[in-house]
Amino acid sequence: MQTNIGYLLSDSGRLLRRTFDERVRSLGLTAVQARLLLSLEKFPDNNQAFYAERIEVEPITLTRIVDRLEETGWVERVADPADRRARLLHLTDKSREIVEPLRRIVDGLVADMAEGLSADERDTLAALLEKVSANLSADRSMKDVANG
């Protein structure tokens, strides 16, 4: 087959990410910044390590994302009264206003990508992707065991 399943998944995933990136850019955000803000709204008042885990980046990466968001007033770091090592993250008034438009972008994107697919087809796609994810995750955790 010309376009195999691996390239297809890789390409459609990239296409989705790129489209998301373009759309949130209209709000002045990058993709990962948008993901962090959504996560901040859904699970408020946690430390940076928590959000790094949520949005699946390394802690150091999150540090720099937060650096930039703090500079431009989208989030604030607050000392954790219970752990002097940690900083809790908070939305600001500025960013609280943007969460709603952000969610509309997410919903719109999912609607657009799945246009023309029946409910059954969506379910099938979801199930197959879950299976693929499980296969790939299994590989990775096997490797973790081998290394540690």
Added chain:
Amino acid sequence: MQTNIGYLLSDSGRLLRRTFDERVRSLGLTAVQARLLLSLEKFPDNNQAFYAERIEVEPITLTRIVDRLEETGWVERVADPADRRARLLHLTDKSREIVEPLRRIVDGLVADMAEGLSADERDTLAALLEKVSANLSADRSMKDVANG
């Protein structure tokens, strides 16, 4: 639904890319470097603009990828006799040896990700992903029209 189709596609795509990256790293290559070498072998003797298009990065990005690959002797730039602006890219003896292992990695990865899926399920997944890709591509080209 908890895990919607957008997150699933995004996650499985990222997982696939990350796994690919880890496996080719065993050959001393990054993911995008590996993709370029495979492309170089399949469509030899073209200029940088051509390969940028093939692996879907901007020309400036390809420039720097080639910078690093040239430094470590994986590719070489050759002046194009027909166009003094352009440089053609060539595999080297060193990189020609690695194309075969690289292809085995690609095949192995696709096999692993699709493990446990029947032939029918693979076809279904491919068809649905093609549909999703088409939807997303349509959105992007619409935007291009609007902007240009």
Added chain:
DNA sequence: TTGCAATAATAAGCCCTGTTATTATATACC
């Protein structure tokens, strides 16, 4: 033939990401 738009490659500047290492603090165990 001149003059201008398109093309090939690259530079500068920014953001995202990871690996490895460091500092400060917390916690668990002896």
Added chain:
DNA sequence: GGTATATAATAACAGGGCTTATTATTGCAA
């Protein structure tokens, strides 16, 4: 109480990506 281990955040360094702008060169068109 004191030591060892783990955790939170960050720094340094490197690869990769994009947007915008610049320099050569090409090719078409007046």
